[in-house]
Amino acid sequence: MDDLNSDLQALFTVFQAEDVPGVTSEELVRKISSAISRLTESPHSAGSKDADSTCLCLTLIGKIIAGAFSERLPQDVRMLYEDVTKRLFGPADLMLELVPLLNSQDRLLSHLTAKCVSSFVVYDLCTHGNINHVWMSTCAETFQRSVPDCMLDTCLWSLTEVIKGVLRGDCANKQETLQKLIASFETALGSLYSKLLIQDKSEQTQAAKNDVDTIFSTFMDLLEALAAVRLRSGVCSSVQRLMFLHTSALLHLMDSRLKYFVKKRVLLLLKRTVVQRPGEDWTLGGQSVIQGDELWAGDMLALADSVLQEVAAGWLRQVCVKPQPSFFGGNRETFPANEGKDMVVLRATSLILIKSLETKTKHAGTEGADHVVNVQQYMLELLTFLQEHVGQFKGETHRCSWILLVFGEQDDDMMESAKALTTLYLYQRSLSSLAPEACSWGFNPHCHFILLLQSLSFDHTVLLDFLISAETCFLEYCVLYLKLLRDNWQDFCNSCSCIEDSVRVRTTQALPSAPNTPSEGTSGTSHPQIAPQSRTSEKDSTVCSLPRLVDYGSSEESEEEVGSVSDLQTKRSDEELADTCSRTVVDLEEKVKIDFSNSVASKVMMCLTELRTVITKLHSRGLFPYNPTSLLKLLMAIEAKCHS
Structure with missing residues (x-):
C-alpha cells in the first residue's frame, strides 16, 4: 500500500x-x-x-x-x-x-x-x-x-x-x-x-x-x-x-x-x-431569457x-x-460593540x-x-x-x-x-x-433620490459609475425617477424642504440648549436662530447620520464644531456655556449669509447638470458604452424645468 x-x-x-x-x-x-x-x-x-x-x-x-x-x-x-x-x-x-x-x-x-x-x-x-x-x-x-x-x-x-x-x-x-x-x-x-x-x-x-x-x-x-x-x-x-x-x-x-x-x-x-x-454567486453573467417563458x-x-x-x-x-x-x-460568544x-x-x-x-x-x-x-x-x-x-x-x-x-x-x-x-x-x-402622505409611509421616491445623492456627497462621478456598470439596475431606476421628476417638479421641491426640516430638527436636538439667564432669555428664543443654519449644512449633518454608499467627502468641519461645544460643556460653568452658545449662533448666522443659496435642491441640480455634461462629452468622443440620447433628453428637460 x-x-x-x-x-x-x-x-x-x-x-x-x-x-x-x-x-x-x-x-x-x-x-x-x-x-x-x-x-x-x-x-x-x-x-x-x-x-x-x-x-x-x-x-x-x-x-x-x-x-x-x-x-x-x-x-x-x-x-x-x-x-x-x-x-x-x-x-x-x-x-x-x-x-x-x-x-x-x-x-x-x-x-x-x-x-x-x-x-x-x-x-x-x-x-x-x-x-x-x-x-x-x-x-x-x-x-x-x-x-x-x-x-x-x-x-x-x-x-x-x-x-x-x-x-x-x-x-x-x-x-x-x-x-x-x-x-x-x-x-x-x-x-x-x-x-x-x-x-x-x-x-x-x-x-x-x-x-x-x-x-x-x-x-x-x-x-x-x-x-x-x-x-x-x-x-x-x-x-x-x-x-x-x-x-x-x-x-x-x-x-x-x-x-x-x-x-x-x-x-x-x-x-x-x-x-x-x-x-x-457562481453564474458567468449573460442575458435573461424569461421573455420566452x-x-x-x-x-x-x-x-x-x-x-x-x-x-x-x-x-x-x-x-x-x-x-x-x-x-x-457560526456563533460567537462575544461581539464588538460597533457591530x-x-x-x-x-x-x-x-x-x-x-x-x-x-x-x-x-x-x-x-x-x-x-x-x-x-x-x-x-x-x-x-x-x-x-x-x-x-x-x-x-x-x-x-x-x-x-x-x-x-x-x-x-x-x-x-x-x-x-x-x-x-x-x-x-x-x-x-x-x-x-404626495403629502408618501413620506409618512417611507416610500417617497423624491426623498430616496435626494438621500442617495447626499450619501454620495452629491458626487456626479459616482452616478456615472453606476450608469456604466452592469452590476446594478441604476440605469432603469434613474430613467424611471427622472421621468417622475420631470413631471412632478413641485413634489421634488417639497421633498427638499422636508429633508431640510428633518435636518433642522436633528441639528436643534444635537446642539446643547443655553440655560435661562438674564442676558440670554429663554432657551426657546435661540431655536429660530439656529434653525436656518441647518438648511445650509444639511450635507454635513445628514451624511453623518446616514450610511454612505461611498465615502467621498468628509464632515471634519462639522465634527470640530460639535466637539468644541462638548469640551466647553464639560470644562466651563453654566454662564460660560451660555456665552459660548450665543457666539456659536452668531457664527452660524454669518455662515448662512455666505452660502444660503447652497440648498438641497441646488445641490441635486448641480449634480445632475455635471452628470449630463460629462455624459455628453464621453458620448461625443464615442467613449460611452451605450446610446444615452434618451437619458440626456430627460436631464435637459429637468434643467429647463428648474430654470423656469
Whole structure:
C-alpha cells in the first residue's frame, strides 16, 4: 500500500505540472482502480492510509477530468487525459466503485467522491450528451426515499454541481442538455420537495439535527440552481415551478426549528429569485431569457401572492434577525460593540416584500379597481419590522431614510429597492393624490433620490459609475425617477424642504440648549436662530447620520464644531456655556449669509447638470458604452424645468 501511495503522489505531481506521466494509459488506470477498490472491498476494515490513498486518488481523477476539458493544454497532454477518462469510466466502470463511497461516514471522503463523480457527469454531458445511468439512478432513488442522511445531502450537492457545471460549461446544446438532465429527476425531486417542505415532518425529527439542517441548506442551493437554469437557459419544468407555486412552504421555515443559517439561506434564495438574480454567486453573467417563458409572469405573481398573504398574517414577526452579523452560520460568544444587526437578513426580507408588492401592483393595474393593493398597509408592516431591528431608525425624524439605513452597504440591492419603491409610488399615486402622505409611509421616491445623492456627497462621478456598470439596475431606476421628476417638479421641491426640516430638527436636538439667564432669555428664543443654519449644512449633518454608499467627502468641519461645544460643556460653568452658545449662533448666522443659496435642491441640480455634461462629452468622443440620447433628453428637460 505504501508503494501504491508513493506512485499516486508521484503521478499527482506530474499532473499538477500539466505534464505527460511516464506510464501508459492502461498502467495509470490500473493504479487508480486498485487504490479505489481496496477501500470499497472492505470499507469497515480499511485503515486511515487506505482512506488517504483513496482521497489522493479521487483528487487525481478530478484533475484528469479537468484536463480533458481544458482548451489550453497541449494537444498530446489533453488526448492522454481524455483516453484515461474514457478507460476509467468505460471498461473499468469506475462509477460502480465510486457510488458506494457517496454514503461514507467520512465526510471528506464522501465529498471528494461527489466532486469527482460530478466532474465526470458534467464532462460526459457536455462532450457526448450522455447522462451516466449509475449516477442518475443512485441519486433518483435517494431522492425518492427522502431519508435525511448523509447520502441525501451528498446526492443533492452532486446534482447541484452538475447543473452548475453544465450551465457554466461550454456545451454545444446547453438548453437541450439541461432540459434532458432536469427531466431525468423531475419525479424524484417533486417527491423530495413535497416530503421535505409540504408533508408531515415527523420523520425528520428522528434524524440527526445536523443532517437535517445541512440537507435543507443544500436543497436551497439546488432550488437556486434550478431557478438559474430557468432564467438563463429558458428551461422550465414542473419541478422548477414548485418553488413559485408553493412559496408558503419556504416562508413557513422561518417558524421551524432549523438553524439560523438555514433560514437565512431560504431568505437569500427568495430574494435572488424576486430580483431575478438566482445563481449570482457562481453564474458567468449573460442575458435573461424569461421573455420566452410564458409561465414566468404567472409564477412570479403566485410567489408574490404567497408573500403578501403571509405578511398580512404576521410573517414578519417570525423572521429571526440576529443581534449581530452572522458569518458562515457560526456563533460567537462575544461581539464588538460597533457591530449591528444582521443586515443581510434585513435587506433580504425587505426586498422580498417590496418586489412582491411591485409584482402584485403591476398585475393589479391590468385587472381594474376590484384588485387594488393596499401598499400602505404592507409598508407600515415593513417599517414596524425595521424599527424593531434597526436602532438608528428609531431616532430618525424622516421615515424615508430607512432605505439608506438598510441598503446603504449593498449597491445592487439599494437600486432594486429604489426602483421598486418608485413603481409602488406611481401605482399609489394613480389611485389618489398621495404626495403629502408618501413620506409618512417611507416610500417617497423624491426623498430616496435626494438621500442617495447626499450619501454620495452629491458626487456626479459616482452616478456615472453606476450608469456604466452592469452590476446594478441604476440605469432603469434613474430613467424611471427622472421621468417622475420631470413631471412632478413641485413634489421634488417639497421633498427638499422636508429633508431640510428633518435636518433642522436633528441639528436643534444635537446642539446643547443655553440655560435661562438674564442676558440670554429663554432657551426657546435661540431655536429660530439656529434653525436656518441647518438648511445650509444639511450635507454635513445628514451624511453623518446616514450610511454612505461611498465615502467621498468628509464632515471634519462639522465634527470640530460639535466637539468644541462638548469640551466647553464639560470644562466651563453654566454662564460660560451660555456665552459660548450665543457666539456659536452668531457664527452660524454669518455662515448662512455666505452660502444660503447652497440648498438641497441646488445641490441635486448641480449634480445632475455635471452628470449630463460629462455624459455628453464621453458620448461625443464615442467613449460611452451605450446610446444615452434618451437619458440626456430627460436631464435637459429637468434643467429647463428648474430654470423656469
